[in-house]
Amino acid sequence: MDWDKLRIFHAVADAGSLTHAGETLHLSQSAVSRQIRSLEDSLNTTLFHRHARGLILTEQGELLFDATSSMNKRVDAATARIRDSEEEVFGGLRVTTTTGFGSLWLAPRLPKLYEKYPDLNIDLMLEERVLDLPMREADVAIRMKEPSQADLIRKRLMSVRMRLYASPDYLALHPEPKSLADIRDHRLICQRTTDPQVGAGLRLVEELLTHDVQSVLTVNNYFGALQAVLSNLGIGVLPDYIIEDFPNVVRVLPDVESNEVPVFLAYPEELRHSKRIGAFRDFVQEEIIAHRRKIRAREG
Numbered sequence: 001m002d003w004d005k006l007r008i009f010h011a012v013a014d015a016g017s018l019t020h021a022g023e024t025l026h027l028s029q030s031a032v033s034r035q036i037r038s039l040e041d042s043l044n045t046t047l048f049h050r051h052a053r054g055l056i057l058t059e060q061g062e063l064l065f066d067a068t069s070s071m072n073k074r075v076d077a078a079t080a081r082i083r084d085s086e087e088e089v090f091g092g093l094r095v096t097t098t099t100g101f102g103s104l105w106l107a108p109r110l111p112k113l114y115e116k117y118p119d120l121n122i123d124l125m126l127e128e129r130v131l132d133l134p135m136r137e138a139d140v141a142i143r144m145k146e147p148s149q150a151d152l153i154r155k156r157l158m159s160v161r162m163r164l165y166a167s168p169d170y171l172a173l174h175p176e177p178k179s180l181a182d183i184r185d186h187r188l189i190c191q192r193t194t195d196p197q198v199g200a201g202l203r204l205v206e207e208l209l210t211h212d213v214q215s216v217l218t219v220n221n222y223f224g225a226l227q228a229v230l231s232n233l234g235i236g237v238l239p240d241y242i243i244e245d246f247p248n249v250v251r252v253l254p255d256v257e258s259n260e261v262p263v264f265l266a267y268p269e270e271l272r273h274s275k276r277i278g279a280f281r282d283f284v285q286e287e288i289i290a291h292r293r294k295i296r297a298r299e300g
Contacts, residue, residue, distance in 0.1 A: 005042075009039055009068065010072065011024050016054040016056075017055060018032045047060060048061055091121060092123060092276075093140065094125060094138040096126075097143065104242055105241050105291075106124070107124065113283045116279075133267060133268050134152070140271075142263065143264050144264075147264060151270075152266045152267065154265070159261060160240060161239070163240050166236070167231075167232050171250055171252075174186060177235070180207075180256060184213055187216065188216050188237070189235065190216070190217075190225065190236065191219065191225065193205055198261045222238055226246070243295065265281060
């Protein structure tokens with residue numbers, strides 16, 4: 001099969017338009033159209049439904065698009081490995097992690113990484129959905145549970161616990177709870193029990209809600225929950241890693257916390273020798289060590 005035609009097909013399927021694909025490929029619309037017709041003739045099938053609003057893949061087109069998408073990801077992986085020099089760290093690095101960890105812990109530390117490697121281009125993807133690393137949806141992941149996908153290199157970085165926090169201004173206006181039963185007299189800020197979240201955090205929230213809490217504010221990520229706590233709205237269920245960067249928040253009910261949540265860094269086996277991956281891995285590990293020292297100093 002003609003690889004050039006497949007490349008053009010993929011661009012058209014991705015753009016949904018001959019014109020837009022032609023602009024991306026630096027080809028005329030007629031040239032793109034000829035290549036698509038030729039590919040359809042060679043396969044003896046129709047790959048697109050033509051509509052006034054654009055092009056829609058047929059069932060056969062969907063099958064071919066899945067194949068070309070997989071091919072592109074593999075080519076990207078090979079290209080990345082080839083471009084990784086022995087001495088320099090440069091180029092794109094797609095990092096995925098949760099919204100809370102990425103926005104509250106990782107992003108504030110990235111200036112140090114860019115200072116060391118100014119030619120590194122990071123695409124930070126913050127979402128609760130677990131991206132498929134072997135299929136190259138991302139290059140490296142930081143996750144709150146051990147990845148189960150095959151062909152991954154994984155390293156445990158740290159442990160996190162969910163705890164209760166409030167702002168000093170909130171506690172100045174509301175008596176600090178002395179027991180779990182007192183939670184009913186406060187607004188609880190937490191994720192919905194139906195939201196994707198780590199099991200330990202979910203179990204803590206479920207336990208807190210058994211105490212007849214009268215007012216609840218639910219937020220679908222820890223960044224939003226922290227902002228609500230800082231805005232004096234109530235007592236929030238938050239990960240303990242926020243303490244280093246937000247030292248003014250007050251821990252409430254110090255004996256109440258979730259079980260440990262392990263934090264793992266993972267990347268595909270095929271990127272084992274990637275200089276970009278190695279630089280990012282070493283940076284995160286160094287920051288974890290510094291983080292632990294600061295927490296120990298604060299608690300000591």
